[in-house]
Amino acid sequence: MPNRNQGMDEKVNPHNIKVGVVGIGLMGSSIIVALLMAGHHVIAIAPLPDDKVLGPARVKDDLTRCAQSGLLEGAIDHYLDRLTIAGDYGMLASCSLVLECVIEQLAIKESVFKQISAHVDTAAIIGSNTSAIPISTLQQFVPDPGRFLGIHWAEPAYLTRFLEITCGRQTDITTAEWVMSLAHGWGKEPTLLRKDIRGFITNRLMYAVYREIFSLLESGKASLDDVDKAFRYDAGSWMTLMGIFRRMDYLGLQDYADILRTTFPQLSTTDEVPAVMQEMVDSNARGVQNARGLYAYTDEEARQWEEAFAHFNREIYHLSLQYPSHQLPSKKQG
Amino acid sequence: MPNRNQGMDEKVNPHNIKVGVVGIGLMGSSIIVALLMAGHHVIAIAPLPDDKVLGPARVKDDLTRCAQSGLLEGAIDHYLDRLTIAGDYGMLASCSLVLECVIEQLAIKESVFKQISAHVDTAAIIGSNTSAIPISTLQQFVPDPGRFLGIHWAEPAYLTRFLEITCGRQTDITTAEWVMSLAHGWGKEPTLLRKDIRGFITNRLMYAVYREIFSLLESGKASLDDVDKAFRYDAGSWMTLMGIFRRMDYLGLQDYADILRTTFPQLSTTDEVPAVMQEMVDSNARGVQNARGLYAYTDEEARQWEEAFAHFNREIYHLSLQYPSHQLPSKKQG
Numbered sequence: 001m002p003n004r005n006q007g008m009d010e011k012v013n014p015h016n017i018k019v020g021v022v023g024i025g026l027m028g029s030s031i032i033v034a035l036l037m038a039g040h041h042v043i044a045i046a047p048l049p050d051d052k053v054l055g056p057a058r059v060k061d062d063l064t065r066c067a068q069s070g071l072l073e074g075a076i077d078h079y080l081d082r083l084t085i086a087g088d089y090g091m092l093a094s095c096s097l098v099l100e101c102v103i104e105q106l107a108i109k110e111s112v113f114k115q116i117s118a119h120v121d122t123a124a125i126i127g128s129n130t131s132a133i134p135i136s137t138l139q140q141f142v143p144d145p146g147r148f149l150g151i152h153w154a155e156p157a158y159l160t161r162f163l164e165i166t167c168g169r170q171t172d173i174t175t176a177e178w179v180m181s182l183a184h185g186w187g188k189e190p191t192l193l194r195k196d197i198r199g200f201i202t203n204r205l206m207y208a209v210y211r212e213i214f215s216l217l218e219s220g221k222a223s224l225d226d227v228d229k230a231f232r233y234d235a236g237s238w239m240t241l242m243g244i245f246r247r248m249d250y251l252g253l254q255d256y257a258d259i260l261r262t263t264f265p266q267l268s269t270t271d272e273v274p275a276v277m278q279e280m281v282d283s284n285a286r287g288v289q290n291a292r293g294l295y296a297y298t299d300e301e302a303r304q305w306e307e308a309f310a311h312f313n314r315e316i317y318h319l320s321l322q323y324p325s326h327q328l329p330s331k332k333q334g
Numbered sequence: 335m336p337n338r339n340q341g342m343d344e345k346v347n348p349h350n351i352k353v354g355v356v357g358i359g360l361m362g363s364s365i366i367v368a369l370l371m372a373g374h375h376v377i378a379i380a381p382l383p384d385d386k387v388l389g390p391a392r393v394k395d396d397l398t399r400c401a402q403s404g405l406l407e408g409a410i411d412h413y414l415d416r417l418t419i420a421g422d423y424g425m426l427a428s429c430s431l432v433l434e435c436v437i438e439q440l441a442i443k444e445s446v447f448k449q450i451s452a453h454v455d456t457a458a459i460i461g462s463n464t465s466a467i468p469i470s471t472l473q474q475f476v477p478d479p480g481r482f483l484g485i486h487w488a489e490p491a492y493l494t495r496f497l498e499i500t501c502g503r504q505t506d507i508t509t510a511e512w513v514m515s516l517a518h519g520w521g522k523e524p525t526l527l528r529k530d531i532r533g534f535i536t537n538r539l540m541y542a543v544y545r546e547i548f549s550l551l552e553s554g555k556a557s558l559d560d561v562d563k564a565f566r567y568d569a570g571s572w573m574t575l576m577g578i579f580r581r582m583d584y585l586g587l588q589d590y591a592d593i594l595r596t597t598f599p600q601l602s603t604t605d606e607v608p609a610v611m612q613e614m615v616d617s618n619a620r621g622v623q624n625a626r627g628l629y630a631y632t633d634e635e636a637r638q639w640e641e642a643f644a645h646f647n648r649e650i651y652h653l654s655l656q657y658p659s660h661q662l663p664s665k666k667q668g
Contacts, residue, residue: 026586104589132593154568155585162567189567191560201556201564205543206578207597212542213578222535226525228577229659230535233496233523234488236577236654240570241646243562244540244547245628249621250643251489252360253628255438257607257615259466263541269603273594281591287583294579294587301663308662309584312575315656319649320570325563328642329635 012181014039020098020120022047022112024055024085027129028101030157033062036079037071037158038186043095044085047102047112056085066158069314089119096121097179099151101129109133113141125175127151131203135168136196145170150193151179152200156310159317163188168196189325205244212267214274224294240320346515348373354432354454356381356446358389358419361463362435364491367396370413371405371492372520377429378419381436381446390419400492403648423453430455431516433485435463443467447475459509461485465537469502470530479504484527485513486534490644493651497522502530523659539578546601548608558628574654 010016014035021032022045035042044059046052063076072079084091092098098120102112109128116126125147128138139145150166163183167176176192183190197204216222238247248256279285280294287293291302344350353369355362356379369376378393380386397410406413418425426432432454436446443462450460459481462472473479484500497517501510510526517524531538550556572581582590613619614628621627625636 104593132589132596154571160567160571162564162571164564164568189563191563193556193560195555197550197555201550201561202568204550204597204601205546205561205565206569207594208542208546208601209539209578210594211598211601212539216531216535216538221529221531222527224579225659226527227535227539228580229523229525230496230498231539231577232574232659233494233654234498234536235540235569236574237488237494237496237647237650238643239573240566240650241643243565243570244543245558246562246639249627249629249631250639251621252623253611253614253619253621255466257612259438260541260544260607260611262466263538264545264605264607267538267542267545271598273591273598277587277594278591280587285587287585287587289586293583295583297583297663304663305580305584308657309572309575312653312657313571315653316571316574319646319653320567322649323642323646325559325566329631329638 012178012185014182014185017097017182018043018095020045020092020095020116022089022092022098022100022116023102024051024058025101025103026058027153027155027157029055029058030062030155030159031099031101031129031153032059032083033066033079033156034153034158034186036063036082037066041082042084043091044083045089045092046085046087047115052085052087059083059085062156062158065156065310069159069317071158089115092116092119092124093121095124097125097127097182099127099129101153104130104132106133106137109138110141113138117142123147125149125179127179129153131200134196135166135171137168139168139170146172147175149176149179150196150200151183156313159313161187161189161317161320162202163190164193164200164202165190166193166196166200210274211270214277215268215270217276218274240316241323345512346519348516348519351431351516352377352429354379354426354429354450356423356426356432356434356450357436358385358392359435359437360392361487361489361491363389363392364396364489364493365433365435365463365487366393366417367400367413368487368491368520370397370416371400375416376418377425378417379423379426380419380421386419386421393417393419396490396492399490399644403493403651405492423449426450426453426458427455429458431459431461431513433461433463435487438464438466440467440471443472444475447472451476457481459483459513461513463487465534468530469500469505471502473502473504480506481509483510483513484530484534485517490647493647495521495523495651495654496536497524498527498534498536499524500527500530500534544608545604548610549602549604551610552608574650575657 018041019035020043024044024046032042032044046055066072098116127149135150139148142148149171152164154160154162165176165179180190180192285292288302288305291297291299352375354377355366358378358380366376366378380389400406432450461483469484473482476482483505486498488494488496499510499513514524619626622636622639625631625633
């Protein structure tokens with residue numbers, strides 16, 4: 001952990017805090033860019049040979065998108081000057097914080113955390129971007145679990161305000177609080193989960209949606225298009241301002257008890273992986289990435305979706321900046 | 335149904351189609367405004383004495399909001415000229431389409447549909463804005479169930495693109511198709527559900543979210559604030575562009591089968607109404623409406639939320655207009 005004797009500002013001054021990022025895939029590169037934009041020096045470790053080749057280009061592409069969105073204060077090269085990309089975990093020795101963002105496979109994460117631990121300073125904090133594996137499990141792979149926590153970003157990390165900071169059973173709360181402070185400097189609206197929830201918040205709730213949605217799809221009651229359209233134009237019309245509970249308050253609560261009483265028993269309770277999803281995974285359909293997914297794509301269409309999202313994301317990000325949670329009335333019940 | 339011998343354009347020309355709206359509450363008034371803006375003459379029936387007093391003011395307030403958003407082409411009075419507010423169901427005789435938007439109580443809806451049926455032209459189509467009661471049940475209350483369907487709007491109706499058109503078991507598909515054509519003239523992105531799904535699409539999926547979310551809340555693992563913040567900044571950052579399935583394709587499918595396999599068994603399967611919601615309903619907490627809800631509000635804070643939403647809604651509406659579904663690549667699988 002950084003020098004605790006320094007003042008609060010210095011303790012979370014990004015210029016004094018070197019951050020390591022392990023994994024330079026889609027998420028890794030956008031996290032690297034978010035950190036560079038916040039003023040950190042970043043040491044990026046490419047554990048995969050592919051990442052070593054493609055990673056630098058990904059980072060530069062992301063920085064170019066930021067420049068196009070008017071988010072950069074200097075030239076792209078100015079940011080790249082603060083980035084070191086290496087294959088050698090030894091480069092992490094100078095980092096106060098190391099973020100892991102490799103594939104969601106336990107054995108791979110274990111190996112990565114053991115390599116990180118072998119090289120970082122004993123005072124360093126280690127975070128995982130996992131959205132699937134419990135933090136309490138992952139923290140067993142490091143010698144000092146108190147300094148280990150979940151730091152879960154949304155994609156693209158440089159253009160979203162979401163950040164879920166999750167304590168495992170052994171995480172020292174002061175570790176989490178320090179990362180919370182840092183996260184405000186990253187332009188985030190961080191949430192701090194003091195207990196380790198499987199799937200954290202949004203993913204867990206999305207899994208509940210998936211269970212129901214695939215059951216509707218398999219029953220032939222709704223199509224992919226119907227579902228997506230309904231979500232885009234219904235939930236999409238309030239989500240960014242309100243979240244779930246505030247929306248209930250806004251609509252009025254009086255009907256809910258009756259509606260939930262009649263609806264809950266009709267919802268899917270299946271534990272089975274949806275057949276269509278298993279088929280997709282078995283046939284290596286990777287969605288927009290390889291133009292084969294739940295929807296069919298030509299390569300051109302997959303590219304158009306990437307462009308539409310890049311464009312949309314800039315706009316929703318700027319919109320969300322207008323409604324920061326601290327400026328909305330937010331007094332809690334009781 | 336309107337004269338089927340007329341050309342397609344005339345058949346759905348709003349100036350030729352008088353629409354009845356029964357119920358002038360929050361939803362009713364905003365639906366009335368959406369219809370007036372589309373060019374319809376509207377006959378609004380106020381079944382409650384309160385609505386007769388407050389309804390006209392609600393409609394005028396909504397029109398004022400539309401004017402402020404730059405959505406009106408003429409003066410507010412120009413729109414009000416096409417509106418008739420009455421207590422007498424007999425006024426519905428000249429309507430080609432009648433929309434019910436009263437409270438979600440079966441007995442009240444039954445009484446309303448019987449009164450509508452006693453007065454409308456035999457060719458009229460009747461729609462319900464219900465989001466809680468099956469269309470197949472409600473259509474039993476009218477003499478010609480083939481001409482009955484669900485027409486479910488999002489709030490505020492004049493500033494959202496969502497519209498769910500749902501067939502009950504006896505709905506004539508041509509009835510639904512005519513309403514679909516009309517809906518495009520209302521500036522909607524309508525979805526057509528050929529089967530009657532309890533809770534339709536988005537509500538049903540939100541119920542799955544509620545089941546999980548209240549279980550997290552009751553276990554102390556997450557707070558109201560955490561959940562809302564996470565949804566606002568995570569799901570809110572892509573929902574309006576993508577919906578659910580497209581998002582999965584965008585993120586890449588390869589991890590999903592494993593994640594769903596481990597997560598589904600951990601999700602709540604309860605049929606119980608959450609205790610906190612039952613308490614709210616029992617104590618007449620109506621949320622923002624009476625400044626008592628899941629969150630606590632002062633009257634001033636409740637008003638601030640109403641304002642924030644009115645403002646936000648204009649912006650997300652204009653944003654969503656930039657990404658109409660027909661301009662995004664949308665080829666379906668198979």
